[in-house]
Amino acid sequence: MTMRLIGRATVLACVLAGLCASTAGASVARCNVPIRMSDGITLRANLFLPRDSGRFPLILTATGYNKDATNPTGQACSTSGGIASADPALLDKGYAVMLLDDRGTGASGGAWDSWGQRTQDDYGEVLDWIQAQPWSDTQVATTGASYMGITSFLIAEADAARVAAGKPRAVKTIWADVPMADAYRDVTFHGGAVDAGFIPLWLGLTTALSSVPPSTTPTEPQDAVPTWLGHLKNGLDFAGNKIVGAATGADDAYDGPFYELRSPARRAAEIRIPVAWTGGWWDIFQRGEPLLYEALTNAPVKKLFMSPHYHVSGGPAMEDPDIRLKWFDRWLKGSPTGVESKPNVNLYPATGGTKWQHFSAWPVPGTSYKRLHLADEKALADAKPAAGAGDEAPLLPVSSPCSRLTAQWTAGAAALGPCETDNRTFEATALTYTTPPLPRDTNVTGLLSANVWAELTAKDATLVAVLSDVDASGASNQVTAGFLLASQRALDTTRSTYDGTRMIRPWHPFTRDSQEPVTPGQPTAYRIEIYPTSAIFKKGHRLRLTISGANTPTTLTPLPALANELGGTIRLLHGGPYDSWIQIPVLGSSPGRGVLSGSR
Numbered sequence: 001m002t003m004r005l006i007g008r009a010t011v012l013a014c015v016l017a018g019l020c021a022s023t024a025g026a027s028v029a030r031c032n033v034p035i036r037m038s039d040g041i042t043l044r045a046n047l048f049l050p051r052d053s054g055r056f057p058l059i060l061t062a063t064g065y066n067k068d069a070t071n072p073t074g075q076a077c078s079t080s081g082g083i084a085s086a087d088p089a090l091l092d093k094g095y096a097v098m099l100l101d102d103r104g105t106g107a108s109g110g111a112w113d114s115w116g117q118r119t120q121d122d123y124g125e126v127l128d129w130i131q132a133q134p135w136s137d138t139q140v141a142t143t144g145a146s147y148m149g150i151t152s153f154l155i156a157e158a159d160a161a162r163v164a165a166g167k168p169r170a171v172k173t174i175w176a177d178v179p180m181a182d183a184y185r186d187v188t189f190h191g192g193a194v195d196a197g198f199i200p201l202w203l204g205l206t207t208a209l210s211s212v213p214p215s216t217t218p219t220e221p222q223d224a225v226p227t228w229l230g231h232l233k234n235g236l237d238f239a240g241n242k243i244v245g246a247a248t249g250a251d252d253a254y255d256g257p258f259y260e261l262r263s264p265a266r267r268a269a270e271i272r273i274p275v276a277w278t279g280g281w282w283d284i285f286q287r288g289e290p291l292l293y294e295a296l297t298n299a300p301v302k303k304l305f306m307s308p309h310y311h312v313s314g315g316p317a318m319e320d321p322d323i324r325l326k327w328f329d330r331w332l333k334g335s336p337t338g339v340e341s342k343p344n345v346n347l348y349p350a351t352g353g354t355k356w357q358h359f360s361a362w363p364v365p366g367t368s369y370k371r372l373h374l375a376d377e378k379a380l381a382d383a384k385p386a387a388g389a390g391d392e393a394p395l396l397p398v399s400s401p402c403s404r405l406t407a408q409w410t411a412g413a414a415a416l417g418p419c420e421t422d423n424r425t426f427e428a429t430a431l432t433y434t435t436p437p438l439p440r441d442t443n444v445t446g447l448l449s450a451n452v453w454a455e456l457t458a459k460d461a462t463l464v465a466v467l468s469d470v471d472a473s474g475a476s477n478q479v480t481a482g483f484l485l486a487s488q489r490a491l492d493t494t495r496s497t498y499d500g501t502r503m504i505r506p507w508h509p510f511t512r513d514s515q516e517p518v519t520p521g522q523p524t525a526y527r528i529e530i531y532p533t534s535a536i537f538k539k540g541h542r543l544r545l546t547i548s549g550a551n552t553p554t555t556l557t558p559l560p561a562l563a564n565e566l567g568g569t570i571r572l573l574h575g576g577p578y579d580s581w582i583q584i585p586v587l588g589s590s591p592g593r594g595v596l597s598g599s600r
Helices: 088-093 117-131 147-164 184-188 199-209 221-247 257-261 264-270 288-295 323-333 404-409 559-565
Strands: 020-024 027-036 042-049 056-063 096-101 136-145 171-177 275-280 302-307 345-347 357-359 368-375 379-381 389-394 431-434 442-456 462-470 476-485 497-499 502-505 524-537 542-548 569-574 581-587
Touching (some): 056 117, 056 147, 056 323, 088 096, 088 323, 117 136, 117 147, 136 323, 171 323, 184 257, 199 221, 264 288, 275 323, 288 302, 368 569, 379 542, 404 476, 442 462, 442 476, 442 502, 462 524
Parallel strands (some): 056 136, 171 275, 275 302, 302 345
Antiparallel strands (some): 020 027, 027 042, 042 096, 368 379, 368 581, 389 569, 442 524, 442 569, 462 476, 497 502
């Protein structure tokens, strides 16, 4: 799910002639290789070999973005297919490279359904095919960014099922960039609201890229034409139905089997191979990338790298620029590259940092969880106020789009200059609570949440909780955010995450059955999951919690809930019997007095 272009080089072209093979130097390219599935559908892959004989480990990338998007009906295939790319430099290192069109996309037949069961069954059959090829040494690494990072995990999970059925393991390792963990919570919906900034864009992109004639058209029109017509029909049916269903509150608006099947974290415990992956603090998968570390309970080696960037932008350079190649060399060739001894968790702070920080696990051991309480005069304070009070604001259906929220949830495509680092116009129609200046630099790293007591005059509300770093000029730089639809406030305490007895990540089921109507005028607690981060708040800066009722244009409240909240007001309660707070994970704190002194 990205427009990031990885490895733009267009090399190793071959003339399409069915299954064609040609050489470029010592390398061999085979274009649109047919791989027949057990249900009769043919998938197509571009295969690149280091030379015309020998057995090689394979670096596999599976895409839904049309592997030949840059030359859809041309006379060549290459390692760079536009959005989906393979790395030709790996050929010089003795690896075979394969770029596979997912079912129903590019030149592959069948119907695309965003990683449905039949597509995931395909992955196991493709691995069977790979291990049977004369050029294959039977070992595979899966890799790619975004969509291709997600398939990297799903292929490995399909391989785990093969191994359980008695077949030899194929996938020996994963290196994935910006993958998701949870198909419902990470990107499709946020707290029960549709990700209107990215999901229509993504479904439209996937549909459009497979709406061009397949790259087999010049040489195999008898196969390409029905494949193309099937893509055209299915793209409109699948994407259109999902968008309408989500917006109108149909079954697509709730978590359930559809999203669970497509969530790599749900079966990540089945993965028993080394895994490395990268993520971004403002990526669309910000929530899920660290969560994968927790879900990969049986991976013998796992390495997480998180840094400040959007989905389509790059972050700071890795400390070892060759680490990805060293990763493949270690697990596919047994070379003593030492990658297994690298730190498990590698974080470059979203704000305030100048270098990578290294930890043994996630959540980071030794974290102190500090609660800052909403207080009078729009303050965030160390102690809960003794007397009860509240602050009122209208539940507006729109907000200012000038915020980092807009940049993040359009994958960085709508980054609006100064809006990325100053949310003040967004805050103007919201309620904000701010600490005094910090007495020292403060490292906030880990899981966050807010507990907000509120009275609503409406039957529902969208709650957007934003944590910002406010500098001396007053600019409010968003660090992270979380979302909750008031009617989806139900908690599953058995799936929530704890530090001892303290809940540090709430789990909301987001199902139709878990909905709880809001009683207007009744004080109610709303536990909001705020997405994880790592940030250094500098001495003299202030922390700010903003509670907004909208996030325009990048989240959309489903229409039934939106109708229930229009025209209402929200009164945030604090003090007395209603303790509203934000819970902050603090590293390296020391005992003392004042904001974020380190007390638990």
